[in-house]
Amino acid sequence: MAAEVRSLKEMIGELIVARIPALDKEGMVFVRLHKVEASGIWIESHTYNQEMLERFDMPISTTTLILFVPFAAISYVVASVETIALSEPGLGLTE
8 A cells, every 4th residue: 555645735734844945055944834825835934033033133023924935946845654764774784
């Protein structure tokens, strides 16, 4: 039986890992998915919020910023499925 891959809409409210170059030119980001629209997603980034508080010299805010990211600006989103993954080096299976 094939493992089921959840849709983005099913991941709303969860923390996800994605490659979004506008937020990190080199690596992946850890963001909370708030909404999925036809042309992109609404996300919350703790790192981005911290940067904005520092930039505007604000020690606290009564709101949290969320960002709309068009699908064209997302390289990939990482999800997982219920199946076992093994580390070959960790198990001593590589040369």
